[in-house]
Amino acid sequence: MMPDLDASLTLCTYCPKLCRHTCPVSNAEARETVIPGAKMATMRLARLGKLESDVESTASLYACTGCGACSEVCLHGVTPGRHLFTGRADAERTGHGHPALAGLPDRVRAHAEASARAAREVVPPHRFQPSAEVALLPGCDDPEATATTLTVCDRIGAEYVGVADVSLGCGGYPLLAGGFPDAFRLHAEALARQLQGYSRVVVPCPACVWAMRVEYPAHGVPLRPEVLHTSEFLAQFIERLPVAAAARPAAAAFYHDPCYLGRQLGIYDAPRRLLERAFPGGVREFSRTRGESECSGGGGVLPLTMPATADAITARRLEEVHEAGATEVITACATCKRRLTRDGVTARDLVDVLAEATRPA
Ligand code: SF4
Ligand code: SF4
Known part of the structure; x- marks a missing residue:
């Protein structure tokens, strides 16, 4: 059973932080204070009234995209991404919400x-x-x-x-x-x-x-x-999609799993099955894919609260695309599409690809 908020805060405070390697924010910032467990420990102190209540001390609550990567490896079933949104609500209620989110x-x-x-x-x-x-x-x-x-x-x-x-x-x-x-x-x-x-x-x-x-x-x-x-x-209509005739080019597009589609909703196969009709052989997979997929930097309103960090997360996700000499990413989320279109890479939505594949000859 999933632990409730109080149990989750205690678990994260005292566990050996086995999820620390998964967090896109702490990986981008290389700061121990924004690993998932540390953010949850900060939230616990704030709820216990043991933290100076000001905008600076609650800042780390906003250092999360809600990507769920930490939950994927957590043996206790804790969901820091969801709980930190509650911590932000606490901060907002006490007048210490993030200034970038005013209004x-x-x-x-x-x-x-x-x-x-x-x-x-x-x-x-x-x-x-x-x-x-x-x-x-x-x-x-x-x-x-x-x-x-x-x-x-x-x-x-x-x-x-x-x-x-x-x-x-x-x-x-x-x-x-x-x-x-x-x-x-x-x-x-x-x-x-x-x-x-x-x-x-x-x-x-x-x-x-x-x-x-x-x-x-x-x-x-x-x-x-x-x-x-x-x-x-x-x-549901996959049989009605035409099967593309041409073999996919060597530097074919990578498929990026949006965090909320994959980890949060468990939808990994539907977009791949559709894309397999458009690209014989399927799309190219990132080395970190499906449940281990890296965030594009767009979730959790991070582009509003920590724009430079969000950009660093996006750049990190695109490193593998650049290394492969590819220039295209396909995804199934408008936010990911916008985030991943940069530095010579074009991201397209799944429906753009399907529209192309179904265009009458
Ligand atoms: S999410 Fe799980 S693994 Fe990560 S700090 Fe909390 S209890 Fe530990
Ligand atoms: S949900 Fe994602 S961004 Fe938030 S703490 Fe966990 S790994 Fe980090």
Whole structure:
């Protein structure tokens, strides 16, 4: 059984820190104070009232992407990534939240509304349906992906898929990660009301799939539709995808497992099976892949709180791509796509690849 918060804080404080090698933040910073166990020990002291309560002493609570790599090796079943979000909520409540996150609820709401509006600029109006068996949730950061996913659906005989007629194009993950659980619950309630008319909702962002599946119920917010990641939904139609004829080039694209899709939701095979149809022989694997995959640096609102560290994490992930002489990464997350497109490397989303593979001759 998974230990509760208090037991987790004690376990992390006194265990021999066997997960220390896994943390992308402490690996990027080479600082003992930001290994998972040390961050949890800081949180324990703060909750016991034994820590000076100020922004500096709570700073390490923000040194986490929520990637789950530490939990993967923890023999006690502790989830520091999730607990540190609670530590951020404690800091926020006592007025010692991270300064870079000031006003985050308003910013997330504005971004979610802008994302929903942006989808309307690239998707024909008749595809927005107030109720449907299956609807896509417009994602943030990559409005074109909604149109591209619809194109793929049309080409594989799933023309019935619509787009959810919502005002919020985000499941609210950044609010939870930033330490704003009350704003997260309000966001979840608003989106859940808007999604009442759908049986299944297909979501492009792995972190929001996790938030909607796991954290909405944990926050007392029932959600009518079943929530699927895009790769899970499209994998049901795999037999309808054409098999690519050409052998993959020697320096083929690497597949990057998004942390929330892989470690948090256990979805490793669906994107690979889809990509195997597009790339005979499959995509290239990183040496650290699946459960051992390294973070792209985009989770846990780290790009807002520790941008230089987030960049160092991204650069570390791309080292292997450069060493292999490759220039392309494929992933299944808009945040990872944005993070990993740099330094001569282009990251593409799975749906971009599938749109190319299904393009009529
Ligand atoms: S997550 Fe597990 S291995 Fe890591 S410090 Fe905590 S108890 Fe120890
Ligand atoms: S969840 Fe990831 S970033 Fe956070 S402490 Fe664990 S390994 Fe480090």
